[in-house]
Amino acid sequence: MAESHLPLVTEWARREGFCPGVGDTGVYRHTDAAGLWVGCLGEEPVGCIAGIRYDERYGFIGLFLVRPAFRGRGYGVALWRQALAHLDGVACIGLEAAPERLIDYSHWGFKAAYNTLRWRLPSASRARCSGGQLPAGFAVVAAAELGADAGSNELVLTYDARHEATPRPHFLGEWLRQDSGTVELVRDELGCCRGFGRIRPCLLPDDAGAVGWRLGPLLADAPPLAGALLDRLCSERSGPVLIDAPEVNPRAHRLLEQRGFQIAGRTVRMYRGTPPELPLGDIYGLACLELG
Structure with a gap:
Protein backbone atom coordinates (compact mmCIF):
# COMPACT_ATOMS: atom_id res chain seq x y z
CA MET A 1 0.00 0.00 0.00
CA LEU A 95 -9.02 -10.54 13.89
CA GLU A 96 -12.48 -9.00 14.30
CA ALA A 97 -15.11 -10.89 12.30
CA ALA A 98 -18.58 -9.95 11.18
CA PRO A 99 -20.92 -12.58 12.69
CA GLU A 100 -21.82 -13.91 9.24
CA ARG A 101 -18.15 -14.66 8.52
CA LEU A 102 -17.46 -16.92 11.51
CA ILE A 103 -17.70 -20.16 9.56
CA ASP A 104 -15.44 -18.80 6.80
CA TYR A 105 -12.68 -17.89 9.25
CA SER A 106 -13.05 -21.11 11.23
CA HIS A 107 -12.03 -23.02 8.09
CA TRP A 108 -8.64 -21.28 8.41
CA GLY A 109 -8.19 -22.31 12.04
CA PHE A 110 -9.64 -19.22 13.79
CA LYS A 111 -11.81 -19.69 16.87
CA ALA A 112 -14.27 -17.25 18.43
CA ALA A 113 -13.15 -15.76 21.78
CA TYR A 114 -15.74 -13.09 22.68
CA ASN A 115 -18.00 -10.46 21.15
CA THR A 116 -17.01 -6.84 20.65
CA LEU A 117 -19.83 -4.30 20.86
CA ARG A 118 -19.81 -1.00 19.02
CA TRP A 119 -21.45 1.68 21.13
CA ARG A 120 -22.66 5.03 19.80
CA LEU A 121 -23.37 8.13 21.89
CA PRO A 122 -26.01 10.33 20.23
CA SER A 123 -25.41 14.07 20.43
CA ALA A 124 -28.61 14.42 22.49
CA SER A 125 -27.09 12.30 25.29
CA ARG A 126 -23.88 14.29 25.58
CA ALA A 127 -25.02 16.05 28.76
CA ARG A 128 -24.86 12.72 30.62
CA CYS A 129 -21.06 12.67 30.16
CA SER A 130 -20.30 14.93 33.08
CA GLY A 131 -19.75 14.82 36.77
CA GLY A 132 -17.66 11.67 36.98
CA GLN A 133 -16.11 11.70 40.46
CA LEU A 134 -12.48 10.64 40.90
CA PRO A 135 -11.33 9.04 44.14
CA ALA A 136 -9.06 11.16 46.31
CA GLY A 137 -5.47 11.23 45.12
CA PHE A 138 -6.27 10.82 41.40
CA ALA A 139 -6.31 13.40 38.63
CA VAL A 140 -7.15 13.42 34.91
CA VAL A 141 -4.44 15.20 32.94
CA ALA A 142 -4.12 15.95 29.25
CA ALA A 143 -0.98 14.29 27.88
CA ALA A 144 -0.21 17.47 25.94
CA GLU A 145 -0.10 19.44 29.22
CA LEU A 146 2.58 17.16 30.66
CA GLY A 147 4.99 17.73 27.78
CA ALA A 148 7.77 15.48 26.55
CA ASP A 149 9.96 16.14 29.58
CA ALA A 150 7.34 14.65 31.88
CA GLY A 151 7.49 11.36 30.00
CA SER A 152 3.73 11.11 29.42
CA ASN A 153 4.24 8.78 26.47
CA GLU A 154 6.41 6.47 28.57
CA LEU A 155 3.78 6.39 31.31
CA VAL A 156 1.12 5.40 28.78
CA LEU A 157 3.32 2.89 26.95
CA THR A 158 4.18 1.11 30.21
CA TYR A 159 0.54 1.00 31.24
CA ASP A 160 -0.65 -0.19 27.82
CA ALA A 161 1.93 -3.00 27.72
CA ARG A 162 0.25 -4.58 30.76
CA HIS A 163 -3.08 -4.72 28.91
CA GLU A 164 -2.11 -6.01 25.45
CA ALA A 165 -1.07 -9.31 23.90
CA THR A 166 2.38 -7.87 23.31
CA PRO A 167 3.97 -4.43 23.81
CA ARG A 168 3.27 -2.15 20.84
CA PRO A 169 5.50 0.91 21.30
CA HIS A 170 5.86 1.68 17.58
CA PHE A 171 2.11 1.68 16.94
CA LEU A 172 1.14 3.41 20.16
CA GLY A 173 3.92 5.99 19.97
CA GLU A 174 2.60 7.29 16.66
CA TRP A 175 -1.02 6.81 17.75
CA LEU A 176 -0.49 9.13 20.71
CA ARG A 177 1.37 11.78 18.70
CA GLN A 178 -1.30 12.21 16.00
CA ASP A 179 -2.39 15.85 15.80
CA SER A 180 -5.98 14.80 15.07
CA GLY A 181 -6.40 13.16 18.48
CA THR A 182 -6.59 14.14 22.15
CA VAL A 183 -5.05 11.93 24.84
CA GLU A 184 -5.98 12.08 28.52
CA LEU A 185 -4.55 9.98 31.35
CA VAL A 186 -5.35 9.33 34.99
CA ARG A 187 -2.45 9.66 37.41
CA ASP A 188 -2.30 8.73 41.06
CA GLU A 189 -0.60 10.78 43.75
CA LEU A 190 2.73 9.06 42.96
CA GLY A 191 2.52 10.15 39.32
CA CYS A 192 1.84 6.63 37.97
CA CYS A 193 -0.54 6.12 35.06
CA ARG A 194 -3.71 4.31 36.16
CA GLY A 195 -5.62 4.65 32.89
CA PHE A 196 -5.73 6.56 29.61
CA GLY A 197 -7.91 7.26 26.61
CA ARG A 198 -7.71 8.82 23.17
CA ILE A 199 -10.41 10.42 21.01
CA ARG A 200 -10.11 11.62 17.41
CA PRO A 201 -12.49 12.74 14.66
CA CYS A 202 -13.84 9.95 12.45
CA LEU A 203 -15.63 9.64 9.12
CA LEU A 204 -19.17 8.30 9.44
CA PRO A 205 -20.88 6.23 6.74
CA ASP A 206 -24.04 8.38 6.77
CA ASP A 207 -22.83 10.66 3.99
CA ALA A 208 -19.54 11.94 2.59
CA GLY A 209 -19.47 14.97 4.90
CA ALA A 210 -20.56 13.34 8.18
CA VAL A 211 -18.00 13.60 10.99
CA GLY A 212 -18.15 12.11 14.45
CA TRP A 213 -15.64 10.90 17.04
CA ARG A 214 -13.93 7.56 17.59
CA LEU A 215 -12.81 6.88 21.16
CA GLY A 216 -10.13 4.28 21.83
CA PRO A 217 -8.27 2.92 23.52
CA LEU A 218 -9.92 3.49 26.87
CA LEU A 219 -8.16 1.57 29.65
CA ALA A 220 -8.43 2.07 33.40
CA ASP A 221 -7.86 0.25 36.68
CA ALA A 222 -11.41 0.87 37.95
CA PRO A 223 -14.81 2.15 36.69
CA PRO A 224 -14.58 5.59 38.41
CA LEU A 225 -11.28 6.22 36.62
CA ALA A 226 -12.69 5.08 33.28
CA GLY A 227 -15.79 7.21 33.83
CA ALA A 228 -13.77 10.34 34.55
CA LEU A 229 -11.71 9.78 31.40
CA LEU A 230 -14.83 9.16 29.33
CA ASP A 231 -16.48 12.34 30.59
CA ARG A 232 -13.41 14.45 29.96
CA LEU A 233 -12.97 13.11 26.42
CA CYS A 234 -16.65 13.28 25.37
CA SER A 235 -18.21 16.25 27.14
CA GLU A 236 -17.21 19.02 24.74
CA ARG A 237 -17.46 17.12 21.42
CA SER A 238 -20.21 17.75 18.90
CA GLY A 239 -21.45 14.85 16.80
CA PRO A 240 -21.83 11.17 17.73
CA VAL A 241 -19.07 9.30 19.60
CA LEU A 242 -18.22 5.67 18.80
CA ILE A 243 -16.36 3.21 21.02
CA ASP A 244 -15.71 -0.54 20.64
CA ALA A 245 -15.75 -2.50 23.91
CA PRO A 246 -15.37 -6.21 24.77
CA GLU A 247 -18.78 -7.56 25.72
CA VAL A 248 -17.15 -9.74 28.39
CA ASN A 249 -16.39 -6.63 30.45
CA PRO A 250 -19.70 -5.92 32.27
CA ARG A 251 -18.18 -2.83 33.87
CA ALA A 252 -17.76 -1.26 30.42
CA HIS A 253 -21.36 -2.18 29.58
CA ARG A 254 -22.72 -0.45 32.70
CA LEU A 255 -20.50 2.61 32.32
CA LEU A 256 -21.51 3.22 28.70
CA GLU A 257 -25.22 2.62 29.30
CA GLN A 258 -25.20 5.07 32.22
CA ARG A 259 -23.90 7.77 29.92
CA GLY A 260 -26.42 7.20 27.16
CA PHE A 261 -24.39 5.10 24.74
CA GLN A 262 -26.43 2.67 22.63
CA ILE A 263 -25.30 -0.58 21.00
CA ALA A 264 -24.84 0.06 17.27
CA GLY A 265 -23.13 -3.13 16.07
CA ARG A 266 -21.37 -6.33 16.98
CA THR A 267 -18.26 -8.18 15.80
CA VAL A 268 -16.51 -11.29 17.11
CA ARG A 269 -12.89 -11.40 18.24
CA MET A 270 -11.26 -14.56 16.87
CA TYR A 271 -7.79 -16.02 17.31
CA ARG A 272 -5.66 -18.63 15.61
CA GLY A 273 -3.22 -19.97 18.14
CA THR A 274 -3.35 -19.65 21.91
CA PRO A 275 -5.42 -16.55 22.79
CA PRO A 276 -3.57 -13.92 24.83
CA GLU A 277 -4.47 -13.58 28.50
CA LEU A 278 -5.75 -10.02 28.78
CA PRO A 279 -7.14 -8.11 31.80
CA LEU A 280 -10.43 -7.55 29.96
CA GLY A 281 -12.01 -6.01 33.06
CA ASP A 282 -9.74 -2.97 32.58
CA ILE A 283 -10.47 -2.61 28.84
CA TYR A 284 -13.37 -0.23 28.21
CA GLY A 285 -12.52 0.56 24.61
CA LEU A 286 -10.24 -0.83 21.89
CA ALA A 287 -7.85 1.36 19.95
CA CYS A 288 -9.35 0.26 16.64
CA LEU A 289 -10.92 -2.90 15.22
CA GLU A 290 -8.62 -2.78 12.22
CA LEU A 291 -5.45 -3.40 14.26
CA GLY A 292 -6.91 -4.88 17.45
Whole structure:
Protein backbone atom coordinates (compact mmCIF):
# COMPACT_ATOMS: atom_id res chain seq x y z
CA MET A 1 0.00 0.00 0.00
CA ALA A 2 1.53 3.28 -1.13
CA GLU A 3 0.95 6.64 0.55
CA SER A 4 -1.15 7.64 -2.45
CA HIS A 5 -3.58 4.80 -1.66
CA LEU A 6 -4.44 6.07 1.84
CA PRO A 7 -7.28 8.48 0.90
CA LEU A 8 -8.86 5.85 -1.35
CA VAL A 9 -8.68 3.07 1.27
CA THR A 10 -9.99 5.44 3.94
CA GLU A 11 -13.02 6.21 1.77
CA TRP A 12 -13.65 2.49 1.15
CA ALA A 13 -13.54 1.91 4.90
CA ARG A 14 -16.00 4.76 5.52
CA ARG A 15 -18.48 3.33 3.03
CA GLU A 16 -18.26 -0.09 4.71
CA GLY A 17 -19.14 1.44 8.08
CA PHE A 18 -15.67 0.98 9.58
CA CYS A 19 -15.76 4.68 10.57
CA PRO A 20 -12.00 5.25 10.33
CA GLY A 21 -10.49 7.97 12.45
CA VAL A 22 -8.75 10.85 10.73
CA GLY A 23 -5.14 9.75 10.18
CA ASP A 24 -5.77 6.14 11.25
CA THR A 25 -4.83 4.48 7.96
CA GLY A 26 -1.48 6.23 7.89
CA VAL A 27 -0.71 4.91 11.38
CA TYR A 28 -1.61 1.38 10.26
CA ARG A 29 0.82 1.68 7.36
CA HIS A 30 3.65 2.96 9.55
CA THR A 31 3.12 0.24 12.18
CA ASP A 32 4.21 -2.46 9.73
CA ALA A 33 5.16 -1.02 6.35
CA ALA A 34 5.30 -4.52 4.83
CA GLY A 35 1.92 -5.50 6.27
CA LEU A 36 -0.62 -3.52 4.22
CA TRP A 37 -1.64 -4.26 0.67
CA VAL A 38 -3.92 -3.02 -2.07
CA GLY A 39 -5.12 -5.59 -4.60
CA CYS A 40 -5.25 -4.30 -8.18
CA LEU A 41 -6.62 -5.50 -11.50
CA GLY A 42 -4.11 -3.96 -13.84
CA GLU A 43 -3.88 -0.41 -12.50
CA GLU A 44 -7.30 -0.42 -10.82
CA PRO A 45 -7.38 -0.91 -7.01
CA VAL A 46 -10.20 -3.27 -6.01
CA GLY A 47 -9.49 -4.27 -2.40
CA CYS A 48 -7.19 -4.03 0.60
CA ILE A 49 -6.04 -5.85 3.73
CA ALA A 50 -3.75 -5.34 6.72
CA GLY A 51 -1.71 -8.15 8.29
CA ILE A 52 0.22 -6.41 11.05
CA ARG A 53 3.10 -8.33 12.58
CA TYR A 54 3.76 -6.85 16.01
CA ASP A 55 6.43 -9.44 16.79
CA GLU A 56 6.87 -13.22 16.66
CA ARG A 57 4.19 -13.68 19.31
CA TYR A 58 1.29 -11.68 17.89
CA GLY A 59 -0.19 -10.38 14.67
CA PHE A 60 -3.55 -8.99 13.59
CA ILE A 61 -5.58 -8.99 10.38
CA GLY A 62 -7.94 -6.12 9.58
CA LEU A 63 -8.95 -3.45 7.06
CA PHE A 64 -10.05 -6.37 4.87
CA LEU A 65 -12.47 -5.47 2.11
CA VAL A 66 -13.14 -5.79 -1.60
CA ARG A 67 -15.14 -3.19 -3.51
CA PRO A 68 -18.75 -4.41 -3.99
CA ALA A 69 -18.53 -4.56 -7.79
CA PHE A 70 -15.59 -7.00 -7.60
CA ARG A 71 -16.80 -9.43 -4.94
CA GLY A 72 -17.36 -13.13 -5.53
CA ARG A 73 -14.39 -13.54 -7.89
CA GLY A 74 -11.73 -14.78 -5.49
CA TYR A 75 -9.93 -11.45 -5.04
CA GLY A 76 -10.63 -11.42 -1.29
CA VAL A 77 -9.07 -14.89 -0.94
CA ALA A 78 -5.97 -13.66 -2.77
CA LEU A 79 -5.62 -10.74 -0.35
CA TRP A 80 -6.28 -13.06 2.60
CA ARG A 81 -3.53 -15.45 1.54
CA GLN A 82 -1.12 -12.52 1.20
CA ALA A 83 -1.76 -11.43 4.79
CA LEU A 84 -1.45 -14.96 6.18
CA ALA A 85 1.83 -15.48 4.32
CA HIS A 86 3.23 -12.31 5.90
CA LEU A 87 2.17 -13.57 9.35
CA ASP A 88 3.59 -17.06 8.84
CA GLY A 89 5.31 -18.25 12.01
CA VAL A 90 3.52 -15.81 14.34
CA ALA A 91 2.33 -17.70 17.43
CA CYS A 92 -1.11 -16.05 17.62
CA ILE A 93 -3.11 -14.10 15.04
CA GLY A 94 -6.22 -12.10 15.92
CA LEU A 95 -9.02 -10.54 13.89
CA GLU A 96 -12.48 -9.00 14.30
CA ALA A 97 -15.11 -10.89 12.30
CA ALA A 98 -18.58 -9.95 11.18
CA PRO A 99 -20.92 -12.58 12.69
CA GLU A 100 -21.82 -13.91 9.24
CA ARG A 101 -18.15 -14.66 8.52
CA LEU A 102 -17.46 -16.92 11.51
CA ILE A 103 -17.70 -20.16 9.56
CA ASP A 104 -15.44 -18.80 6.80
CA TYR A 105 -12.68 -17.89 9.25
CA SER A 106 -13.05 -21.11 11.23
CA HIS A 107 -12.03 -23.02 8.09
CA TRP A 108 -8.64 -21.28 8.41
CA GLY A 109 -8.19 -22.31 12.04
CA PHE A 110 -9.64 -19.22 13.79
CA LYS A 111 -11.81 -19.69 16.87
CA ALA A 112 -14.27 -17.25 18.43
CA ALA A 113 -13.15 -15.76 21.78
CA TYR A 114 -15.74 -13.09 22.68
CA ASN A 115 -18.00 -10.46 21.15
CA THR A 116 -17.01 -6.84 20.65
CA LEU A 117 -19.83 -4.30 20.86
CA ARG A 118 -19.81 -1.00 19.02
CA TRP A 119 -21.45 1.68 21.13
CA ARG A 120 -22.66 5.03 19.80
CA LEU A 121 -23.37 8.13 21.89
CA PRO A 122 -26.01 10.33 20.23
CA SER A 123 -25.41 14.07 20.43
CA ALA A 124 -28.61 14.42 22.49
CA SER A 125 -27.09 12.30 25.29
CA ARG A 126 -23.88 14.29 25.58
CA ALA A 127 -25.02 16.05 28.76
CA ARG A 128 -24.86 12.72 30.62
CA CYS A 129 -21.06 12.67 30.16
CA SER A 130 -20.30 14.93 33.08
CA GLY A 131 -19.75 14.82 36.77
CA GLY A 132 -17.66 11.67 36.98
CA GLN A 133 -16.11 11.70 40.46
CA LEU A 134 -12.48 10.64 40.90
CA PRO A 135 -11.33 9.04 44.14
CA ALA A 136 -9.06 11.16 46.31
CA GLY A 137 -5.47 11.23 45.12
CA PHE A 138 -6.27 10.82 41.40
CA ALA A 139 -6.31 13.40 38.63
CA VAL A 140 -7.15 13.42 34.91
CA VAL A 141 -4.44 15.20 32.94
CA ALA A 142 -4.12 15.95 29.25
CA ALA A 143 -0.98 14.29 27.88
CA ALA A 144 -0.21 17.47 25.94
CA GLU A 145 -0.10 19.44 29.22
CA LEU A 146 2.58 17.16 30.66
CA GLY A 147 4.99 17.73 27.78
CA ALA A 148 7.77 15.48 26.55
CA ASP A 149 9.96 16.14 29.58
CA ALA A 150 7.34 14.65 31.88
CA GLY A 151 7.49 11.36 30.00
CA SER A 152 3.73 11.11 29.42
CA ASN A 153 4.24 8.78 26.47
CA GLU A 154 6.41 6.47 28.57
CA LEU A 155 3.78 6.39 31.31
CA VAL A 156 1.12 5.40 28.78
CA LEU A 157 3.32 2.89 26.95
CA THR A 158 4.18 1.11 30.21
CA TYR A 159 0.54 1.00 31.24
CA ASP A 160 -0.65 -0.19 27.82
CA ALA A 161 1.93 -3.00 27.72
CA ARG A 162 0.25 -4.58 30.76
CA HIS A 163 -3.08 -4.72 28.91
CA GLU A 164 -2.11 -6.01 25.45
CA ALA A 165 -1.07 -9.31 23.90
CA THR A 166 2.38 -7.87 23.31
CA PRO A 167 3.97 -4.43 23.81
CA ARG A 168 3.27 -2.15 20.84
CA PRO A 169 5.50 0.91 21.30
CA HIS A 170 5.86 1.68 17.58
CA PHE A 171 2.11 1.68 16.94
CA LEU A 172 1.14 3.41 20.16
CA GLY A 173 3.92 5.99 19.97
CA GLU A 174 2.60 7.29 16.66
CA TRP A 175 -1.02 6.81 17.75
CA LEU A 176 -0.49 9.13 20.71
CA ARG A 177 1.37 11.78 18.70
CA GLN A 178 -1.30 12.21 16.00
CA ASP A 179 -2.39 15.85 15.80
CA SER A 180 -5.98 14.80 15.07
CA GLY A 181 -6.40 13.16 18.48
CA THR A 182 -6.59 14.14 22.15
CA VAL A 183 -5.05 11.93 24.84
CA GLU A 184 -5.98 12.08 28.52
CA LEU A 185 -4.55 9.98 31.35
CA VAL A 186 -5.35 9.33 34.99
CA ARG A 187 -2.45 9.66 37.41
CA ASP A 188 -2.30 8.73 41.06
CA GLU A 189 -0.60 10.78 43.75
CA LEU A 190 2.73 9.06 42.96
CA GLY A 191 2.52 10.15 39.32
CA CYS A 192 1.84 6.63 37.97
CA CYS A 193 -0.54 6.12 35.06
CA ARG A 194 -3.71 4.31 36.16
CA GLY A 195 -5.62 4.65 32.89
CA PHE A 196 -5.73 6.56 29.61
CA GLY A 197 -7.91 7.26 26.61
CA ARG A 198 -7.71 8.82 23.17
CA ILE A 199 -10.41 10.42 21.01
CA ARG A 200 -10.11 11.62 17.41
CA PRO A 201 -12.49 12.74 14.66
CA CYS A 202 -13.84 9.95 12.45
CA LEU A 203 -15.63 9.64 9.12
CA LEU A 204 -19.17 8.30 9.44
CA PRO A 205 -20.88 6.23 6.74
CA ASP A 206 -24.04 8.38 6.77
CA ASP A 207 -22.83 10.66 3.99
CA ALA A 208 -19.54 11.94 2.59
CA GLY A 209 -19.47 14.97 4.90
CA ALA A 210 -20.56 13.34 8.18
CA VAL A 211 -18.00 13.60 10.99
CA GLY A 212 -18.15 12.11 14.45
CA TRP A 213 -15.64 10.90 17.04
CA ARG A 214 -13.93 7.56 17.59
CA LEU A 215 -12.81 6.88 21.16
CA GLY A 216 -10.13 4.28 21.83
CA PRO A 217 -8.27 2.92 23.52
CA LEU A 218 -9.92 3.49 26.87
CA LEU A 219 -8.16 1.57 29.65
CA ALA A 220 -8.43 2.07 33.40
CA ASP A 221 -7.86 0.25 36.68
CA ALA A 222 -11.41 0.87 37.95
CA PRO A 223 -14.81 2.15 36.69
CA PRO A 224 -14.58 5.59 38.41
CA LEU A 225 -11.28 6.22 36.62
CA ALA A 226 -12.69 5.08 33.28
CA GLY A 227 -15.79 7.21 33.83
CA ALA A 228 -13.77 10.34 34.55
CA LEU A 229 -11.71 9.78 31.40
CA LEU A 230 -14.83 9.16 29.33
CA ASP A 231 -16.48 12.34 30.59
CA ARG A 232 -13.41 14.45 29.96
CA LEU A 233 -12.97 13.11 26.42
CA CYS A 234 -16.65 13.28 25.37
CA SER A 235 -18.21 16.25 27.14
CA GLU A 236 -17.21 19.02 24.74
CA ARG A 237 -17.46 17.12 21.42
CA SER A 238 -20.21 17.75 18.90
CA GLY A 239 -21.45 14.85 16.80
CA PRO A 240 -21.83 11.17 17.73
CA VAL A 241 -19.07 9.30 19.60
CA LEU A 242 -18.22 5.67 18.80
CA ILE A 243 -16.36 3.21 21.02
CA ASP A 244 -15.71 -0.54 20.64
CA ALA A 245 -15.75 -2.50 23.91
CA PRO A 246 -15.37 -6.21 24.77
CA GLU A 247 -18.78 -7.56 25.72
CA VAL A 248 -17.15 -9.74 28.39
CA ASN A 249 -16.39 -6.63 30.45
CA PRO A 250 -19.70 -5.92 32.27
CA ARG A 251 -18.18 -2.83 33.87
CA ALA A 252 -17.76 -1.26 30.42
CA HIS A 253 -21.36 -2.18 29.58
CA ARG A 254 -22.72 -0.45 32.70
CA LEU A 255 -20.50 2.61 32.32
CA LEU A 256 -21.51 3.22 28.70
CA GLU A 257 -25.22 2.62 29.30
CA GLN A 258 -25.20 5.07 32.22
CA ARG A 259 -23.90 7.77 29.92
CA GLY A 260 -26.42 7.20 27.16
CA PHE A 261 -24.39 5.10 24.74
CA GLN A 262 -26.43 2.67 22.63
CA ILE A 263 -25.30 -0.58 21.00
CA ALA A 264 -24.84 0.06 17.27
CA GLY A 265 -23.13 -3.13 16.07
CA ARG A 266 -21.37 -6.33 16.98
CA THR A 267 -18.26 -8.18 15.80
CA VAL A 268 -16.51 -11.29 17.11
CA ARG A 269 -12.89 -11.40 18.24
CA MET A 270 -11.26 -14.56 16.87
CA TYR A 271 -7.79 -16.02 17.31
CA ARG A 272 -5.66 -18.63 15.61
CA GLY A 273 -3.22 -19.97 18.14
CA THR A 274 -3.35 -19.65 21.91
CA PRO A 275 -5.42 -16.55 22.79
CA PRO A 276 -3.57 -13.92 24.83
CA GLU A 277 -4.47 -13.58 28.50
CA LEU A 278 -5.75 -10.02 28.78
CA PRO A 279 -7.14 -8.11 31.80
CA LEU A 280 -10.43 -7.55 29.96
CA GLY A 281 -12.01 -6.01 33.06
CA ASP A 282 -9.74 -2.97 32.58
CA ILE A 283 -10.47 -2.61 28.84
CA TYR A 284 -13.37 -0.23 28.21
CA GLY A 285 -12.52 0.56 24.61
CA LEU A 286 -10.24 -0.83 21.89
CA ALA A 287 -7.85 1.36 19.95
CA CYS A 288 -9.35 0.26 16.64
CA LEU A 289 -10.92 -2.90 15.22
CA GLU A 290 -8.62 -2.78 12.22
CA LEU A 291 -5.45 -3.40 14.26
CA GLY A 292 -6.91 -4.88 17.45
